[in-house]
Amino acid sequence: MKSIIRIVLLSLGLTTLCTAEDTKKTYIIGLIGDSTVASTYGWGPAFAEQFNDQAKVLNYAKNGATLDSLSKKLDELIKLKPDFVLIQFGHNDMKRYDANAYSRKLKDYVARVKKSGAKPIVLSSVTRRVFDHNGKISPQIFHNDRTLPAFAKAARAVAIDAVVPFIDLNSISIEHHNAIGPEASAAYNFDKDDRTHFSPKGAKAIADIILMELKTAVPELAPCLKR
DSSP: OHHHHHHHHHHHHHHHHHHHHHTOOOEEEEEEESTTTSTTTSSHHHHHTTBOTTEEEEEOOOTTOOTTTTHHHHHHHHHTOOSEEEEEOOTTGGGTSOHHHHHHHHHHHHHHHHHHTOEEEEEOOOOOOOBOTTSSBOOOOBTTTBOHHHHHHHHHHHHHHHTOOEEOHHHHHHHHHHHHHHHHHGGGBSSTTOSSSBOHHHHHHHHHHHHHHHHHHSGGGGGGBOO
16 A cells, blocks of 8 residues: 555656646747847857757847848748847948938837747847047947947837837947957957957857846846856
8 A cells, every 4th residue: 555655656746847847938039130140250159058958049140131131031030939039230231221210120120029929129239349549449430420329229219119128239348348448359359350240259258248138138038048
């Protein structure tokens, strides 16, 4: 009799353990953006490496991408039913249209992600590492008035209006590089003269900054991080 009771209790214990294991929440995290996010020399791969087996990162970013050019890729990503989609555009968009057009296109991305049931997370663009004579970041200007900080303001407004998380990566990365200076920042360059894309060291540093912000912006993802 005692043996039967022991077997039953063990069985119940195993059932409880399996149920807890089966119901452990896992997440799919989508990334979409330009080359500063993409797998070639963006921060995306370093970001993905920091997650444990409770999360899978799908990187749909592409070199040279704009919000226009990756619209169909967003549809492909949405079909995979991600829980979260991090959206970071601006570097190439600012060469083609102004902040108002960028805002409209970004709103469309956010609306489509929300409609799919996923949670959009808007990021402003990571800064280019161009310094002035005082050793401080000097934002590049395209077509007289287009700068990444101006596009960052537009991204913030879109996120606020849509009530979705926003990570001001532009401002945070500017502060970071102003703090460490041009010499240390040069170690982030993909090659000697590339002040936009990342070496492995640069990609990890930017990914760490994003993950630190993500813990606050989306706390439910914190258990999915390795540290």
